[in-house]
Amino acid sequence: MNLKTTLAVLLLAASFTSCSKKDGESTPDDPGNFIVAVTPAAQTGAADYLLTASSLDTGKISTAGNGVEQDGTYRYYVTHNDKFFSMLYGQGNPGAVTVYDIQGGKLNKLTNFQSETVQAFAPVKDDILMFKISRNMASPTSTWYKVNTKSLLITGEGAVNTLALSGNGELAHFSWIKQVGEKVFAPYFSINGNGFNTNYPDEASIAIFNYADMKVEKVIKDTRTSFIGRYFMDGLSVAENGDVYAFSSSVATTGGQLSSTKPSAITRIKAGTSEFDQGYYFDVEAASGGMNITNWTYLGNNIYMVNSSAKAEKGAYVVGTTVAIVDVAAKTYRKVSGLPNTAEIKVLTTNNYTPKDGRTGYLGVNLKDGTGAVYRIDASTATATKGLKVEGGTITAIQHLR
DSSP states (O other), X not given: OOHHHHHHHHHHHHHHHXXXXXXXXXXXXXXXXXXXXXXXXXXXXXXXXXXXXXXXXXXXXXXXXXXXXXXXXXXXXXXXXXXXXXXXXXXTSOEEEEEEEEETTEEEEEEEEEEOOOSEEEEEXXXXXXXXXXXOTTSOEEEEEEEETTTOSEEEEXXXXXXXXXXXXXXXXXXXXXXXXXXXXXXXXXXXXXXXXXXXXXXXXXXXXXXXXXXXXXXXXXXXXXXXXBTTBOOEEEOTTSOXXXXXXXXXXXXXXXXXXXXXXXXXXXXXXXXXXXXXXXXXXXXXXXXXXXXXXXXXXXXXXXXXXXXXXXXXXXXOOEEEEEETTTTEEEEOBSSOOGGGEEEXXXXXXXXXXXXXXXXXXXXXXXXXXXXXEETTTTEEEEEEEEESEEEEEEEEOO
């Protein structure tokens, strides 16, 4: 039985079970088109619940008796073509992919199928492109899959030798992937084995694929920064005019220790080109007094909502608790006021929502006292306003479907 046939059988089976209550579905207490993923409190290894909300600015939602329970822990989410994809990270094993839309303010399960556990995935055209990335020097084949968001079937798959791709004797490990025109840009860090160490901490690399056949057209490099993005973190963004911006956290490690000599910075690839723009460089550490970007959300009009951390806190997996507004055109960094003190914050969300109006972002703030809320960030004033309260767990993602 081939892959497409196998998936068709799985999808058919899913269609008969999608209306059951076995995965914890119940009537939401706040029907709406916003989706908030929450990990229940006081449970070890608990699966996320998906809650709906009519607004992110006011109100209250809770996991108590509400939400759609996910199957398994370590879920990651992406929205494309008005469908919400919930993907299980299977720790090396195959993981379930569950797909929803919104009907009458409630989550409606469209399908559930198995796929390989992937380490990078993103919308490309009408697909979700996914990469299962090798960390084995003796078996350096990384596999890609195209999941069509209309048919909800895997419509293509292939492989790339990521040892040959890097050309430096280490494995290329994609931090994320991004559609840029008809191409796919895949920034990567190189690793010299199963651990995430490298002998090349001071370079940024991007593999450029032709999406139609997923052939690698070229690899571009820049030695002004360390690698782009972070593990499982999107470091590329495409502006309205087609310019591509890239951030580096400067968190490469050698022998388990931070080893990059470059500051956290932002670089650019001009629209229609496939080389780093040597005329653009934004030293974020210099502009911010020593902060480094750990992730960002593009709000539109060259404006970003960023998480950042101080140099003393810097680490490969640190999610910074200092929120700021970055203007890549003006090369400015402004800390956001109105949020709880960083000492009170347990974790901030990195999967956030924005209407991309150049001004507004929504961020999940989870405090050490167990409370959580969605905050509205106004980029024009660099201020935060507390909005939707979330009870019963830790906010992990905020998304929206029409």
